[in-house]
Amino acid sequence: MQPLFLYNTLLRKKEEFKAINPPFVGLYVCGPTLYSDVHIGNCRTFTSFDIMYRYLLHIGYKVRYVRNITDVGHMENEDAATGEDRIGKQARLKQLEPMEIVQRYSFGFREVMSLFNILPPSIEPTASGHIIEQIEMTQKIIDQGYAYEKDGNVYFDVEKFSKTNNYGILSGRNLEDQLNNTRDLDGQEEKKGRLDFALWKKAKPEHIMRWNSPWGEGFPGWHIECSAMSKKYLGETFDIHGGGMDLIPTHHTNEIAQNIGCCGAAPVNYWVHTNMLTLNGQKMSRSLGNVFLPAELFSGMKLAEDSPSATPSQAKLNGKHPLFEKAFSPMAVRFFMMQTHYRSTLDFSNEALQASEKGFERLMEAYKTLQTIPASTTSSEDVKGIEAKCYAAMNDDFNTSVLIAELFDVVKIINSTNDRKTQLTQADIDLLKTIYQHFVFDIMGLKIETENDKTTVVLDKVIHLVLDIRNDAKTNKNFSLSDKIRDNLNSAGVTIKDGKEGSSWKI
Numbered sequence: 424m425q426p427l428f429l430y431n432t433l434l435r436k437k438e439e440f441k442a443i444n445p446p447f448v449g450l451y452v453c454g455p456t457l458y459s460d461v462h463i464g465n466c467r468t469f470t471s472f473d474i475m476y477r478y479l480l481h482i483g484y485k486v487r488y489v490r491n492i493t494d495v496g497h498m499e500n501e502d503a504a505t506g507e508d509r510i511g512k513q514a515r516l517k518q519l520e521p522m523e524i525v526q527r528y529s530f531g532f533r534e535v536m537s538l539f540n541i542l543p544p545s546i547e548p549t550a551s552g553h554i555i556e557q558i559e560m561t562q563k564i565i566d567q568g569y570a571y572e573k574d575g576n577v578y579f580d581v582e583k584f585s586k587t588n589n590y591g592i593l594s595g596r597n598l599e600d601q602l603n604n605t606r607d608l609d610g611q612e613e614k615k616g617r618l619d620f621a622l623w624k625k626a627k628p629e630h631i632m633r634w635n636s637p638w639g640e641g642f643p644g645w646h647i648e649c650s651a652m653s654k655k656y657l658g659e660t661f662d663i664h665g666g667g668m669d670l671i672p673t674h675h676t677n678e679i680a681q682n683i684g685c686c687g688a689a690p691v692n693y694w695v696h697t698n699m700l701t702l703n704g705q706k707m708s709r710s711l712g713n714v715f716l717p718a719e720l721f722s723g724m725k726l727a728e729d730s731p732s733a734t735p736s737q738a739k740l741n742g743k744h745p746l747f748e749k750a751f752s753p754m755a756v757r758f759f760m761m762q763t764h765y766r767s768t769l770d771f772s773n774e775a776l777q778a779s780e781k782g783f784e785r786l787m788e789a790y791k792t793l794q795t796i797p798a799s800t801t802s803s804e805d806v807k808g809i810e811a812k813c814y815a816a817m818n819d820d821f822n823t824s825v826l827i828a829e830l831f832d833v834v835k836i837i838n839s840t841n842d843r844k845t846q847l848t849q850a851d852i853d854l855l856k857t858i859y860q861h862f863v864f865d866i867m868g869l870k871i872e873t874e875n876d877k878t879t880v881v882l883d884k885v886i887h888l889v890l891d892i893r894n895d896a897k898t899n900k901n902f903s904l905s906d907k908i909r910d911n912l913n914s915a916g917v918t919i920k921d922g923k924e925g926s927s928w929k930i
Contacts, residue, residue, distance in 0.1 A: 432668075443662055449489075449661030459528065463700060463717050487546070557623075581616055581680065592679065625641045660691070702770070754872060765823075792837050796852060801848065810858055812829045889908060
């Protein structure tokens with residue numbers, strides 16, 4: 424087996440992966456903050472690390488995969504750790520307990536992960552469940568001289584840390600540049616330096632989530648949770664830490680500082696980061712109106728928003744979004760994500776998704792054909808060579824885009840053999856089945872869509888076509904036709920709901 428190479432953000436180059444204590448591997452990935460539905464950028468990150476997790480398992484490692492859930496401490500203004508706690512704010516607006524907010528969006532998050540066929544992590548710890556560990560780590564950082572308390576708040580002293588350590592080792596930015604590019608923020612008068620960040624925050628009277636600590640009632644800062652939980656479950660130094668590249672300059676930079684400040688050692692050997700998403704070549708942002716949820720891509724879910732059993736994501740799983748011409752199955756979207764390397768920008772567009780859908784269907788149809796192609800006594804194809812190329816692609820920094828190209832060579836061989844243009848022995852046919860099982864199903868995590876799945880997708884497309892015809896009729900003031908379509912759909916058991924964003928349906 425060839426060695427596995429992965430790109431280490433810390434060194435800005437690919438290097439051979441060597442586990443600290445083989446065959447065991449510790450993998451930590453920053454999870455979601457559960458104050459809203461999981462967005463498509465989260466899904467790209469979690470899908471990428473799911474593939475890495477799957478491949479490490481496939482090549483024989485025993486992986487402890489830890490992915491946290493942030494349910495406290497993530498403030499509206501992340502840099503200054505000011506404003507309201509995001510979950511606390513949602514609880515106040517909806518007049519619910521914060522843990523009701525977390526529970527509600529936990530269901531939606533796990534449902535979307537399941538739709539993408541993303542394996543659950545080995546451990547999924549919550550920040551609120553590890554307050555003691557965060558307090559203990561904060562106290563140790565104070566004891567080591569790298570943090571200070573001010574009026575019930577505890578801050579990490581970045582400039583003192585930087586006298587003996589490289590604070591910007593992960594981002595590649597020196598301290599002077601960071602200081603020059605840091606604007607004055609609220610609460611700055613409490614800090615010794617502008618880059619100092621909160622390990623513990625004093626709770627204001629209106630703050631909902633609060634715990635007792637040596638510094639008074641308060642709550643942990645956002646960054647300390649990952650340091651405390653990764654240390655608890657993976658040790659002071661572990662193998663791989665991952666997340667989106669947007670976490671590099673602040674969250675992950677501060678994690679490194681906290682761990683060194685507490686333990687005197689770098690916490691991670693390999694830092695791995697996924698790249699960003701764009702839509703039709705534009706960066707996704709709420710101001711441009713081009714942010715969308717994975718639920719808005721998917722077809723087949725019928726729960727309406729007012730259904731008492733609907734989770735936040737289910738309420739939107741209608742596959743209807745003004746930026747897309749049609750809905751797609753979760754497997755087609757997962758396959759689309761893998762056609763671009765995880766360190767490259769992934770651009771969503773109608774054309775790209777539709778082409779990916781056709782490619783996914785072609786891959787699955789070839790697998791069905793593989794079950795019936797005839798065997799010959801000789802073979803004209805180098806199937807073992809293709810298997811080696813598949814492993815080479817994954818060993819080259821989990822390069823799924825190259826892997827897919829190799830798999831389409833497999834598709835060509837299958838179709839060519841089925842057309843009697845080439846020959847394969849039974850051993851090669853069996854090896855092709857193994858390649859599918861290992862790389863398509865086990866590593867890429869794709870699933871064959873059942874006939875029921877396909878029927879649901881087709882039904883969704885047909886009904887949306889009918890709804891478009893109905894909307895045209897309403898626009899042209901042909902209300903008799905519009906009402907007839909609605910009534911006939913109702914008679915068939917399909918309920919139509921008209922809203923500001925268009926019409927949706929449920930059974």
